[in-house]
Amino acid sequence: MPRGGEGYGNRALERAAALLTRGKAVALTGAGISADSGVPTFRGEDGLWRRYRPEELATPEAFQKDPGLVWEWYSWRIEMIKKARPNAGHVALAEMVKLGLVECVVTQNVDDLHERACTPCVVKLHGNIMVGRCTSCGFRVRWEDVPKGVPRCPQCGSAMRPDVVWFGEALPEEALTKAIELFSRADVALVIGTSGVVRPAADLPLITKEKGGYLIEINPEPTALTPYADVVIRERASVALPKLLDMILEALRVRGE
Numbered sequence: 001m002p003r004g005g006e007g008y009g010n011r012a013l014e015r016a017a018a019l020l021t022r023g024k025a026v027a028l029t030g031a032g033i034s035a036d037s038g039v040p041t042f043r044g045e046d047g048l049w050r051r052y053r054p055e056e057l058a059t060p061e062a063f064q065k066d067p068g069l070v071w072e073w074y075s076w077r078i079e080m081i082k083k084a085r086p087n088a089g090h091v092a093l094a095e096m097v098k099l100g101l102v103e104c105v106v107t108q109n110v111d112d113l114h115e116r117a118c119t120p121c122v123v124k125l126h127g128n129i130m131v132g133r134c135t136s137c138g139f140r141v142r143w144e145d146v147p148k149g150v151p152r153c154p155q156c157g158s159a160m161r162p163d164v165v166w167f168g169e170a171l172p173e174e175a176l177t178k179a180i181e182l183f184s185r186a187d188v189a190l191v192i193g194t195s196g197v198v199r200p201a202a203d204l205p206l207i208t209k210e211k212g213g214y215l216i217e218i219n220p221e222p223t224a225l226t227p228y229a230d231v232v233i234r235e236r237a238s239v240a241l242p243k244l245l246d247m248i249l250e251a252l253r254v255r256g257e
């Protein structure tokens with residue numbers, strides 16, 4: 001399989017399908033996979049960071065200064081995510097995991113759409129927006145209702161925060177270790193809907209490349225990872241992933257698997 005060239009249209013899909021049927025893949029997803037479920041991305045034209053300043057909302061300092069403001073923003077996002085439904089991209093990717101073609105989905109997303117699409121293996125690098133964590137004792141709660149005001153810990157009464165990674169914070173160790181293991185042993189890194197600028201998440205597919213593996217990118221726009229991609233599918237995830245799954249199923253059928 002030739003490397004380095006960009007591919008578009010059906011040719012790219014065919015090359016991606018061939019790679020995915022020959023080797024074990026791991027997926028890295030970003031906000032773009034949830035865009036067609038109505039969950040806004042961070043960067044780009046309608047991105048959240050165009051309308052809000054990250055340092056005023058997504059840092060430990062911002063929370064200390066004004067927890068009410070931070071919670072107002074998170075409650076709005078939680079409400080939006082609760083109303084959202086997994087799209088055809090989440091569903092097709094879950095199917096690829098069920099078929100054993102993709103070992104696991106490593107996601108930067110804090111929404112729960114991969115889980116709701118019944119993906120058998122999800123590693124959450126940036127935490128889970130549907131969960132609250134006590135700032136004092138670490139107790140965790142999954143929100144049944146969208147939190148109002150600043151929620152208090154049922155165990156110790158301290159303020160609870162969203163269980164997500166903020167700027168300047170470390171990633172959950174267990175998730176990062178598992179992700180590094182997955183990308184180290186993968187033959188293919190399938191990178192979907194991420195701008196590839198937030199580290200260490202963006203470095204993960206490069207581990208696969210360093211070990212001689214391939215990188216497939218699915219994204220309507222060029223990204224920081226495009227120069228490293230062996231196959232580029234310039235299409236929305238909700239369109240590209242079902243097409244890719246169909247091609248894989250057809251290839252397996254022809255081979256009689």
Ligand code: OAD
Nearest residue numbers: 030031032035041042043108126193194195198221236237
């Ligand atoms: P970004 O908002 O940086 O990038 C979203 C990417 O999705 C862009 O490259 C878009 O071109 C692409 N995109 C848009 N619509 C798409 C579609 N329908 N299908 C496929 N791709 C599409 O989001 P992330 O890369 O996920 O961190 O951002 C990484 C991190 O930055 C986030 O996890 C968040 C943020 O600060 C934390 O919350 C810690």
Ligand code: ZN
Nearest residue numbers: 134137153156
């Ligand atoms: Zn507590």
